Structure formats: C-alpha cells, structure tokens
Amino acid sequence: xxxxxxxxxxxxxxxxxxxxxxxxxxxxxxxxxxxxxxxxxxxxxxxxxxxxxxxxxxxxxxxxxxxxxxxxxxxxxxxxxxxxxxxxxxxxxxxxxxxxxxxxxxxxxxxxxxxxxxxxxxxxxxxxxxxxxxxxxxxxxxxxxxxxxxxxxxxxxxxxxxxxxxxxxxxxxxxxxxxxxxxxxxxxxxxxxxxxxxxxxxxxxxxxxxxxxxxxxxxxxxxxxxxxxxxxxxxxxxxxxxxxxxxxxxxxxxxxxxxxxxxxxxxxxxxxxxxxxxxxxxxxxxxxxxxxxxxxxxxxxxxxxxxxxxxxxxxxxxxxxxxxxxxxxxxxxxxxxxxxxxxxxxxxxxxxxxxxxxxxxxxxxxxxxxxxxxxxxxxxxxxxxxxxxxxxxxxxxxxxxxxxxxxxxxxxxxxxxxxxxxxxxxxxxxxxxxxxxxxxxxxxxxxxxxxxxxxxxxxxxxxxxxxxxxxxxxxxxxx
Numbered sequence: 001x002x003x004x005x006x007x008x009x010x011x012x013x014x015x016x017x018x019x020x021x022x023x024x025x026x027x028x029x030x031x032x033x034x035x036x037x038x039x040x041x042x043x044x045x046x047x048x049x050x051x052x053x054x055x056x057x058x059x060x061x062x063x064x065x066x067x068x069x070x071x072x073x074x075x076x077x078x079x080x081x082x083x084x085x086x087x088x089x090x091x092x093x094x095x096x097x098x099x100x101x102x103x104x105x106x107x108x109x110x111x112x113x114x115x116x117x118x119x120x121x122x123x124x125x126x127x128x129x130x131x132x133x134x135x136x137x138x139x140x141x142x143x144x145x146x147x148x149x150x151x152x153x154x155x156x157x158x159x160x161x162x163x164x165x166x167x168x169x170x171x172x173x174x175x176x177x178x179x180x181x182x183x184x185x186x187x188x189x190x191x192x193x194x195x196x197x198x199x200x201x202x203x204x205x206x207x208x209x210x211x212x213x214x215x216x217x218x219x220x221x222x223x224x225x226x227x228x229x230x231x232x233x234x235x236x237x238x239x240x241x242x243x244x245x246x247x248x249x250x251x252x253x254x255x256x257x258x259x260x261x262x263x264x265x266x267x268x269x270x271x272x273x274x275x276x277x278x279x280x281x282x283x284x285x286x287x288x289x290x291x292x293x294x295x296x297x298x299x300x301x302x303x304x305x306x307x308x309x310x311x312x313x314x315x316x317x318x319x320x321x322x323x324x325x326x327x328x329x330x331x332x333x334x335x336x337x338x339x340x341x342x343x344x345x346x347x348x349x350x351x352x353x354x355x356x357x358x359x360x361x362x363x364x365x366x367x368x369x370x371x372x373x374x375x376x377x378x379x380x381x382x383x384x385x386x387x388x389x390x391x392x393x394x395x396x397x398x399x400x401x402x403x404x405x406x407x408x409x410x411x412x413x414x415x416x417x418x419x420x421x422x423x424x425x426x427x428x429x430x431x432x433x434x435x436x437x438x439x440x441x442x443x444x445x446x447x448x449x450x451x452x453x454x455x456x457x458x459x460x461x462x463x464x465x466x467x468x469x470x471x472x473x474x475x476x477x478x479x
Contacts, residue, residue: 111303135196149191226284227274235312254378280333281343302341
C-alpha cells in the first residue's frame with residue numbers, strides 16, 4: 001500500500017514538473033494522453049506478440065496500471081527478439097581460420113564433401129581434396145564456400161541439353177575445358193586478400209605417421225576395442241574379403257597376448273573380424289549428440305561410414321553354413337575407403353616422399369606399412385625377451401649369423417624393415433644362453449669402464465711429462 005502511494009505521488013510530481021525536453025516524451029505521459037481505445041488495442045497487440053513468442057500472459061503489464069512506465073522497454077525488447085528471430089543468421093564455423101599445416105582442419109573440410117546428394121564425384125584435378133586444400137568447404141548442392149573470405153562458387157561440369165555452344169564441341173572437350181577453368185578457380189576465386197589464395201595445404205598432409213611403433217600399436221588397440229564393443233553387429237570372418245597379403249594368423253601370432261586382453265571379461269581370445277577391420281583403419285563411429293553408434297564403423301581419415309549390419313549374414317547354422325544371407329555379398333575393408341584415403345591409396349601415403357631409399361615401401365598403402373610395423377615390433381620383442389622364432393621359421397642347423405642392428409625409424413612415414421636374424425642352434429640349451437649373456441655383460445662392463453671419469457683423472461695425473469707429474473716429482477725430491 002505504501003509503495004503504491006509513493007508511485008502515485010511520484011506520478012503527480014512528474015505531471016506538475018516542467019518537461020526537460022519536448023522531443024522525447026516519457027512512456028507514462030505518452031500512454032497517459034492516449035484514448036482508452038488506443039490502450040486496449042496496444043494491450044491486445046502486446047498479448048498477441050507474447051503468445052507468438054511463448055511468454056506467459058500473466059507477466060504482461062496492464063496499460064491502465066501505474067506500472068505502465070516500463071512498457072516501452074518491454075516493447076523494445078520484444079521488437080528486438082522478433083527481429084533477431086526473423087533475421088537470417090550467418091553460420092560461424094570454428095574452422096574459419098588459415099591453417100595450411102593443420103591435418104585435423106583439413107579432414108574437417110573434407111568431411112563436408114561426404115554427402116553424395118551435395119557433392120558428386122569430380123575429376124582428379126578438381127576433386128574434393130583439391131578444394132579442401134585451398135580452404136573450401138561444401139556449402140550445398142555442388143556449391144563450395146571459403147571459410148575465410150566467404151566467397152561461394154558453383155561447381156558444375158555437366159553440360160546442359162540445350163546449350164548452343166556445345167553443338168560444335170564434343171562432350172569430352174567441354175568437360176576438359178571446364179576442368180581447366182575450375183582448376184584455375186580453386187586459387188583465383190578467393191578474395192584478393194585471402195590467405196588461401198597465396199598458399200594451400202601440402203600434398204603430404206594426408207599421410208599417416210608410422211614413426212613411433214608404440215603409438216601405432218596403441219592406436220590399433222583403440223580401434224580394436226571400439227569394434228569389439230560392437231561385436232553383435234560385426235560381420236563374420238567368412239563375410240570379409242581380405243587381400244592375399246593379409247594373413248590374420250601371422251598378425252595374431254606377432255601381437256602380444258596383452259593386446260587381446262579384455263578388461264571387462266578378463267579373457268584374451270582374439271576377435272578376428274574386429275582385428276581385420278582395425279588393421280584397415282576402421283573403428284567405431286561416435287556421434288557428438290547421441291554418443292557411440294552401435295551398428296556403424298567409420299574411418300577417421302576419409303570420414304567414410306560403414307553400416308556393419310549390411311554385411312553380416314542374418315542367419316547361420318552351427319556348421320557355419322549361411323541360411324539367410326546379408327544384404328551385401330561381402331565386405332572388402334580396403335575397397336570401402338574413399339579414393340584419397342591413405343589406408344587404400346598407396347600414392348596418398350607416399351606423396352611428398354617420392355625419393356625413398358626403398359622403392360618397395362614407397363608404393364605401399366597404410367595397412368601394409370602397419371603390418372610391417374607389427375612385424376618389426378614382434379621381432380624386437382623376441383630379441384629383448386630372449387625368445388626364438390617358431391621352428392618353421394628357423395634357419396638351417398649350424399648357421400651362426402650374428403644379430404643385425406635394427407635400423408631406427410625415420411620421419412618418412414614408412415615403417416622400415418628390421419632385419420633381425422634369430423636363428424639358433426637346436427642344441428643350445430639354457431646354460432649356453434646364460435654363458436652368452438655373461439659374455440655380453442662382461443663386454444658392456446668393459447665398455448663402461450672406458451667412460452669412468454675417476455680412472456681418467458688418475459691416468460692423466462700419472463701420465464709422464466705432464467704438469468701434475470712434474471709437480472709431484474719435485475715435491476718428492478724436496479722431501
């Protein structure tokens with residue numbers, strides 16, 4: 001009651017006091033001088049706006065109440081909200097920055113071209129890789145857009161049926177001319193001050209690194225664990241068509257037993273289909289909104305998604321005979337990658353390193369290099385643990401070839417072949433190995449003694465014709 005009286009007195013004082021400005025009227029006097037019919041119309045319009053915006057009607061102030069002075073600010077906020085809702089918002093992407101050496105940003109731009117409804121396959125000179133290396137993303141139906149300078153371009157290679165210009169030219173000549181033009185526009189279509197116009201991404205940015213064998217094995221295990229979590233959807237081993245060079249039995253023998261240990265169940269039985277898919281770069285798909293997708297695998301390099309349920313036989317009897325086949329005949333893990341993926345494309349993996357010491361390793365896709373890394377790691381592990389190869393891999397009896405020093409991996413992105421001869425004589429027993437170990441330790445101690453600083457000081461001080469030896473001799477003679 002007291003607050004109402006204070007508001008009423010303030011209103012009376014405002015009416016009696018002179019105006020400070022004639023240009024701007026206060027909301028109270030503006031609405032106070034209007035007719036009651038105008039008040040009702042404004043109030044109904046305000047209620048309609050609040051209903052459209054989803055505001056509760058109980059919070060709408062009455063125009064005939066003393067608190068109507070705040071109506072103008074409320075109407076202003078409503079108009080601002082309505083204008084914000086009707087104004088089209090420009091999408092601001094976090095990748096809108098110049099980063100020609102960032103591999104993750106390049107993969108994000110390539111991911112925008114994966115929808116076949118928006119981007120159809122193009123010739124090699126104007127494919128999605130060339131556009132993404134210059135900062136372009138797929139914005140819509142055959143449309144690209146630069147995230148830095150916001151230029152847009154329609155990429156259309158098919159000629160129209162009613163074009164008069166194509167009557168005198170063949171379709172191949174028209175397409176070749178368009179390819180030349182779009183290859184030029186990849187660079188020239190940017191704004192004059194756009195940094196992507198000056199320099200794009202390097203060709204070797206898509207390559208996979210195999211420098212650290214430990215990191216390679218850890219990444220393989222992560223992919224394997226993610227696929228094992230989708231065991232109910234993974235195809236059977238007979239549903240997979242693997243290359244002849246991929247021998248799963250050898251890979252299982254070369255990996256350590258701890259690799260297949262399941263932390264939840266405690267078992268170490270290998271899941272061979274999951275291992276085969278992981279060796280080709282496939283892993284579980286995780287959606288940012290819904291989390292892990294149970295029936296889908298993906299490649300994080302080429303952003304290809306693979307529906308696992310399409311390749312698994314629906315019904316199989318106890319003997320392994322297919323009763324109800326899968327929608328697809330078989331799954332080829334290598335072929336399902338996109339054309340530019342280094343897991344499939346040997347040129348993409350060796351791009352930027354044409355001058356290799358080994359021409360054989362320069363023409364291998366990533367999955368073959370991964371197999372070589374696993375083999376190298378297995379050979380080194382057997383050397384450190386003092387174990388020999390299986391009898392089938394032993395050399396002839398009596399051969400005594402010394403162990404070759406394994407070469408350190410280089411930064412070329414390929415796993416070097418480690419030549420380690422682990423051939424042993426069949427008559428060697430534990431005592432012989434212990435004797436050899438003692439001999440090696442004796443050699444190591446001898447080498448270590450050469451770097452002992454205390455002995456070096458003693459030898460220097462006792463060396464003849466040195467300052468220390470002359471000084472010691474004089475002191476002895478003086479005594």
